Amino acid sequence: MLQTLTLFFGNMLLVFGALMPILNPPGHAPIFLSMTANYNSEERTILARRVGIYSFVLLLVSMFIGSYVLEFFGVSLPIVRVGGGLLVATAGWRLMSASDEVYKTEEMVEINQNRPSNEELRQRAFYPLTFPITVGPGAITVAIALGAGFNGPGLQKFSMPLASLTAVAITSYSLYLCYRHAERLLKLLGTTGSIIFLRLSAFILLCIGIQIFWDGFSVLFGELLAQYLKL
Template sequence: MSDLVSLTLLTEVFVTLFVIMDPIGKIPIFLSLTRGRSQASARRAAWQAVAVSFGVIVAFAFFGQRILDYLGISLPALQAAGGLLLLLVALELLTGKEQAPTAASDVNVALVPLGTPLLAGPGAIVATMVLSREVDHVAEFVAVALGVVLVHVALWLSMRFSLPILRLLREGGVVLVSRIAGLLLSAIAVQLVADAVRAFIAGEG
């Protein structure tokens, strides 16, 4: 088994991305963003968000540094942009002014902000880029790839089975969850921007 996959690197990749992407912590945010949707639409949003996140993570794992260098974008700039986008979403959730999408709505929250930057955010992107640099052999490549896949399976499961929670909470409970999610999102957004500012001051941007 160790000849086919590096178990140490697999564990490192899975634990690192699991902590950063936080499947359990995404449940209230997912419930808030899919409030007003049908059950089928919410399920579709779950797998679409995971698919978008997986695509972004894989793209940056292979071509991340080249993409940023080509566009002249620094990692702190990407982090600040993601933080500002999340802050806008958080303010809508906190004030209750978000437009609750319906099954017929053309607003696809699975792409933005759920798929990115909530799931495939700056932290996950940077971590994947760093971990990908450790790949020198097939076993290490398999470890990184398998770790990324397993984390996204965990993300899908957390959102897929959040639907029974939605039925249990009903409308009033989901409104309360929306406010809590808005508070958590605003804190995440401010932290992202603060980290980016610190990086700019330190000359990393």
């Protein structure tokens, strides 16, 4: 019994420790703010809850069947990084190019009566807030790699999936908590501070997208160069 519990908690810490630095809920909270600045408090709560749920599902799907899906379509992980990096960089560029009126204060948002429907909120919660902003190519790659441990010997074969399920649940809930309370920072900064802060977050998002793209492109270019040198 003790051996089983030790293996379970060891695997759970392994998955949690692998996912948390990449998902980085506190670090992604400012980006969440920059992309939801024109929503009110209730709508941000809905979005934060949806992002937590979608992140949980997306990570589990990546762990359990991600490698099979990529193999079925003939897509490599570097290609996933290139495509995901372009999506993240595009989202960052749109925020950088947006007018200052997009970054409204809470009072300005409440005055606007033309609010999005629940269906629109659900759609936006998945794209782009969950994928590729929160659960991007890096997190998916790690999840797929962790899923390879599901076929281990003995108790590992049963412990790893259960430990992964628990770790992903904890990680997803931490995402919800950080996103749910991110608006407090927006109120403390005020209108001018919010615009400056969210502009910087948009620039960081753009840089993250370029970095993800470059990581994938470097691998593909290296493979192409290696094949060329063999000719």
